[in-house]
Amino acid sequence: MKELDGRVAVITGAASGIGRALADECAARGMRVVVADVDGARIEEVATELRSRGAQVVGVPTDVTDPAQVERLADRTSSEFGDPQLLCLNAGVAAGGVAWELDERAWRWVIDVNLWGLIHGVRAFLPRMVDEEEGHVLVTASIGGLIGSPGMGAYSASKHAAIGLAESLREDLRLAGSAVGVTVLCPGFTRTRMNDSARSWPDALGAPPDGGLAPGHPRLREAFLARMTDAAEPVDVAAAALQAVQAREFWAVTDREIGPRLAAHLAPVLHGPPCPEGAEPW
Ligand SMILES: NC(=O)c1ccc[n+]([C@@H]2O[C@H](COP(=O)([O-])OP(=O)(O)OC[C@H]3O[C@@H](n4cnc5c(N)ncnc54)[C@H](O)[C@@H]3O)[C@@H](O)[C@H]2O)c1
Numbered sequence: 001m002k003e004l005d006g007r008v009a010v011i012t013g014a015a016s017g018i019g020r021a022l023a024d025e026c027a028a029r030g031m032r033v034v035v036a037d038v039d040g041a042r043i044e045e046v047a048t049e050l051r052s053r054g055a056q057v058v059g060v061p062t063d064v065t066d067p068a069q070v071e072r073l074a075d076r077t078s079s080e081f082g083d084p085q086l087l088c089l090n091a092g093v094a095a096g097g098v099a100w101e102l103d104e105r106a107w108r109w110v111i112d113v114n115l116w117g118l119i120h121g122v123r124a125f126l127p128r129m130v131d132e133e134e135g136h137v138l139v140t141a142s143i144g145g146l147i148g149s150p151g152m153g154a155y156s157a158s159k160h161a162a163i164g165l166a167e168s169l170r171e172d173l174r175l176a177g178s179a180v181g182v183t184v185l186c187p188g189f190t191r192t193r194m195n196d197s198a199r200s201w202p203d204a205l206g207a208p209p210d211g212g213l214a215p216g217h218p219r220l221r222e223a224f225l226a227r228m229t230d231a232a233e234p235v236d237v238a239a240a241a242l243q244a245v246q247a248r249e250f251w252a253v254t255d256r257e258i259g260p261r262l263a264a265h266l267a268p269v270l271h272g273p274p275c276p277e278g279a280e281p282w
Pocket residue numbers: 012013014015016017018019036037038039062063064065090091092093113140141142143186187188189190191192193194195196197200
């Protein structure tokens with residue numbers, strides 16, 4: 001989707017961090033923007049701030065784990081601005097803990113937001129977008145979706161699933177002859193409020209687990225704090241994501257240091273027995 005000016009964008013998780021930066025960047029490029037977040041008060045502040053800069057922006061409180069709320073978000077987008085050309089499925093949370101110790105509710109919460117949030121978004125919006133002449137879906141995954149790290153089993157599982165869903169969606173759209181493209185955003189450490197995801201812990205799940213939701217593994221905590229010092233800025237991640245959308249590139253990997261690690265990680269896969277002659281890769 002080369003031209004963004006005048007098009008309609010929807011962004012989930014837009015009250016903070018990368019989603020907020022995507023909202024800023026989309027508005028600055030002349031898009032009409034629907035910003036959505038479970039933090040209803042903050043999302044209204046974001047919408048008001050962007051409108052004060054002259055942008056056309058609507059804020060819609062939305063919990064992406066609830067399919068009815070995501071369907072309402074799609075309806076509201078259509079009634080305000082028409083069906084969107086750019087769908088940014090970005091809302092996400094993190095909970096740290098060794099895989100066999102992490103509280104079951106924390107597992108469910110991370111999968112609910114990071115995976116079911118995407119599924120609800122795809123199911124609510126794609127039927128409205130698939131036959132249009134242009135369109136793009138931006139899925140925020142993570143480098144944690146390419147390589148698992150200790151103490152981040154739930155997060156990593158959800159982000160690997162996000163990449164798998166994005167890849168399948170791209171193929172579904174291609175085989176359906178749709179003009180809609182897909183980009184999967186894989187940021188490395190980025191200076192956001194993700195390390196305070198616990199603020200979005202739903203009341204319905206009761207008290208948060210003892211010990212909180214910070215990365216549990218001491219070595220990961222150290223690595224986390226060390227990497228935070230040279231973390232990327234959300235504005236740079238958002239700009240790279242939109243560049244990939246405009247170039248219709250599937251991958252938007254903003255942490256280039258992942259390359260050699262990924263090559264080493266995948267070497268046994270790449271050098272294993274080849275697929276039988278003529279077989280489809282899937
Ligand atoms: N910060 C990083 O280092 C990093 C790295 C890779 C990927 N990511 C991904 O980027 C995305 C954005 O995270 P961020 O780093 O900007 O964190 P953030 O905490 O600053 O922003 C996340 C936003 O999602 C919202 N949210 C949480 N639960 C929600 C729900 N159920 N429904 C709707 N909104 C909800 C929060 O209110 C918040 O506004 C996430 O998918 C995250 O996994 C972040």
